[in-house]
Amino acid sequence: MNLKRLSLRTRIFLAMILLVVLASILISAVAIYQYKEETKDYHEERLQRKEISVQTHIKRVLNSRQNTWEVKTENIPYIFKEEIYNIADIHKLTINLYDLEGGLLISSRAGLRPDDLNECLDAEILNALSNTAQHRFVDKLRENGETFQSSFTHITNNKSKVIAILNIPYLENDDFLSKELNEFLERISYAYLFVLLMAIGIAFLLSKYITKSLKTISDKINTTRLEKRNKRIEIDETSEEIFTLVNSYNSMIDELEESAVQLARSEREQAWREMAKQVAHEIKNPLTPMRLTVQSFQRKFNPEDENIHSKLDEYSKTLIQQIDTMSSIASAFSNFAKMPAQQNETLNVVNIVRLALDIFSEDYIFFTFEKEEIIAKFDRTQLIRVVTNLVKNGIQAMPENQTPKIVINVGTNNGEVVITVADNGSGVSEENKAKIFEPKFTTKTSGMGLGLAMVKNIVETYKGSITFVSEKDKGTTFKVTFPREQL
Numbered sequence: 485m486n487l488k489r490l491s492l493r494t495r496i497f498l499a500m501i502l503l504v505v506l507a508s509i510l511i512s513a514v515a516i517y518q519y520k521e522e523t524k525d526y527h528e529e530r531l532q533r534k535e536i537s538v539q540t541h542i543k544r545v546l547n548s549r550q551n552t553w554e555v556k557t558e559n560i561p562y563i564f565k566e567e568i569y570n571i572a573d574i575h576k577l578t579i580n581l582y583d584l585e586g587g588l589l590i591s592s593r594a595g596l597r598p599d600d601l602n603e604c605l606d607a608e609i610l611n612a613l614s615n616t617a618q619h620r621f622v623d624k625l626r627e628n629g630e631t632f633q634s635s636f637t638h639i640t641n642n643k644s645k646v647i648a649i650l651n652i653p654y655l656e657n658d659d660f661l662s663k664e665l666n667e668f669l670e671r672i673s674y675a676y677l678f679v680l681l682m683a684i685g686i687a688f689l690l691s692k693y694i695t696k697s698l699k700t701i702s703d704k705i706n707t708t709r710l711e712k713r714n715k716r717i718e719i720d721e722t723s724e725e726i727f728t729l730v731n732s733y734n735s736m737i738d739e740l741e742e743s744a745v746q747l748a749r750s751e752r753e754q755a756w757r758e759m760a761k762q763v764a765h766e767i768k769n770p771l772t773p774m775r776l777t778v779q780s781f782q783r784k785f786n787p788e789d790e791n792i793h794s795k796l797d798e799y800s801k802t803l804i805q806q807i808d809t810m811s812s813i814a815s816a817f818s819n820f821a822k823m824p825a826q827q828n829e830t831l832n833v834v835n836i837v838r839l840a841l842d843i844f845s846e847d848y849i850f851f852t853f854e855k856e857e858i859i860a861k862f863d864r865t866q867l868i869r870v871v872t873n874l875v876k877n878g879i880q881a882m883p884e885n886q887t888p889k890i891v892i893n894v895g896t897n898n899g900e901v902v903i904t905v906a907d908n909g910s911g912v913s914e915e916n917k918a919k920i921f922e923p924k925f926t927t928k929t930s931g932m933g934l935g936l937a938m939v940k941n942i943v944e945t946y947k948g949s950i951t952f953v954s955e956k957d958k959g960t961t962f963k964v965t966f967p968r969e970q971l
Contacts, residue, residue: 494691496687496690496691497687497688497691500683500686500687500690500691501680501683501684501687503683504676504679504680504683505680508676508679508680511672511676512669512672512676515665515668515669515672516665516669519665519668523656527631527633527654527656528622528633530654531622531633531635531652531654532635534575534577534652534654535635535637535650535652537575538571538575538577538579538650538652539637539639539650541571541574541575542564542571542639542650543639545563545564545567545571546563546641546642547642551563555641555642555647556641556647557583557584557589557647557648560581560583560589560590560647560648561581561589561590564581564590565590568581568590568591568592569592571592572592577592577652577653577654578591578592578593578652578653579591579592579650579651579652580592580593580650580651580652580653581639581648581649581650581651582605582648582649582651583648583649584646584647584648584649585604585610586604586605586606586607586609586610586649587604588604589648605636605649605651609621609623609636612636613636613637613638613649619637619638619646620635620636620637621635621636622634622635622636623635623636630655630656631655631656632653632654632655632656633653633654633656634651634652634653634654635650635651635652635654636649636650636651637649637650638650701729701730701733705733778799778803780799781795781796781799828861828862828863829861829862829863829864830859830860830861831859831860831861831862831864831867832857832858832859833858833859833860833862833867833894833901833903834853834855834856834857834858834894836862836864836867836868836871837851837853837867837871837892837894837903838851839868840867840868840871840872840875841871841875841892843872844875844879846879846888846890848887848888848889848890849875849890849892850889850890850891850892851891851892851893852891852892852893852894853893853894853895854893854894854895854896858894858895858896858901858968859968860901860966860967860968860969861968861969862901862946862966863946866942866946869938869939869942870903870939870942870943870964871892871903871905873936873938873939874905874936874939874962874964875890875892875905877905877936877962878890878905878906878907878909878960879907881907881909881910881911881960882907882908882909882910883909883910886908886909888907888908888909889907889908890905890906890907890908891904891905891906891907892904892905892906893906896968897965899967899968899969900948900965900966900967900968901965901966901967901968902963902964902965903963903964903965904961904962904963904964905961905962905964906959906960906961906962907959907960907961908958908959909959909960910956910957911954911955911956911957911958911959911960912952912954912956912960913956914956917954920936920952921936921937921940921950922937939964943964943966946966946967947966947967948964948965948966948967949964949965949966950962950963950964950965951963951965
């Protein structure tokens with residue numbers, strides 16, 4: 485999972501949940517560690533307490549009036565012949581008594597006698613007892629998953645003379661403590677589960693609250709457009725950081741609006757300048773032959789010339805032809821500049837396209853349709869203008885050395901009307917494909933290059949689109965798509 489792709493709200497939510505989970509794991513680990521340490525201290529202190537109790541009991545036996553034996557190492561087995569079992573039973577322990585050389589004198593283990601035993605303490609134990617200040621040694625052993633402790637201490641007589649070594653084997657039974665730990669972990673797991681559920685709820689609400697302002701800002705930024713008036717963000721209660729961000733956005737909106745106004749003004753001025761240049765250029769073209777014709781007429785005019793009437797007729801036709809050219813130029817610019825009004829007439833597109841094609845007399849123009857009636861809302865005049873311009877474009881794209889063919893088709897696709905105009909002309913080169921819908925662009929020797937730009941303008945006004953595919957020297961197919969119902 486890529487954390488960088490997660491939303492801020494999700495990251496805040498996951499961070500808070502992770503924090504609670506890690507805290508729970510850490511507290512549980514500390515609790516278990518504390519339990520183990522307390523268990524260790526408990527067993528060590530318990531063994532020491534039992535050791536002190538046994539020593540006290542042994543000294544009472546040694547100093548009691550019932551003891552008729554002299555208190556020395558050799559007499560230990562006789563002194564404790566019966567008492568060692570009583571001591572072991574009272575303290576619930578196994579008790580072993582060794583001489584100072586490490587040999588076993590007597591044990592509370594049933595059925596064992598000193599003569600039957602050949603046990604001797606390790607030199608390590610004897611050295612530890614002799615060399616430590618407390619004269620005490622504890623040996624630890626772990627077998628079959630259980631821990632055993634065995635303590636060794638000196639037994640002294642009433643004159644503090646060491647007469648024997650006391651050994652107490654001790655099994656660390658953790659069943660009770662383990663049960664307590666399990667119960668504690670079970671209770672704390674319920675508490676952690678409750679805290680986790682609360683943390684999920686609080687994290688959800690908190691992350692939603694934190695990111696609410698950011699979501700508002702994000703939505704506003706997504707709807708910000710240069711071509712429209714954008715609203716400022718108004719947030720009453722928020723943090724200082726969000727407040728700074730909102731102020732920055734509002735300042736940007738003000739600057740953007742001012743820049744948009746300046747850009748629109750600049751674009752309008754530039755468009756008018758370009759349009760004026762184009763109009764001037766196109767008008768100059770017919771004016772030059774008109775001027776030359778008039779000048780020629782002035783020089784050669786002779787009222788007595790017998791061919792004067794034919795020459796006058798020729799001059800007049802030339803002037804009229806150039807005047808018609810200027811009129812067509814003015815009409816073309818006027819049609820391009822005029823935005824089509826959305827009349828939204830309910831009409832049969834098939835019939836309107838057929839009507840538009842009636843003005844063409846070429847026998848290589850073929851009309852096909854998906855069905856006889858395709859109803860849509862569109863302006864009749866503008867639809868005719870779209871079809872005629874596309875067909876004219878196809879006719880003009882035909883090379884002289886090829887059998888021409890233009891196919892117009894009307895169909896539907898997903899609730900939209902689709903009109904295609906396909907020709908087998910010279911096609912559009914790769915370098916010209918990006919410019920084909922630009923005003924003034926043309927590859928022809930005549931015309932002003934406004935036809936396809938006007939078609940694109942009309943189609944987009946009706947929420948439609950125009951695209952084309954073309955292959956050099958094989959032909960071009962224009963595809964016009966617009967909704968059947970205008971919004």
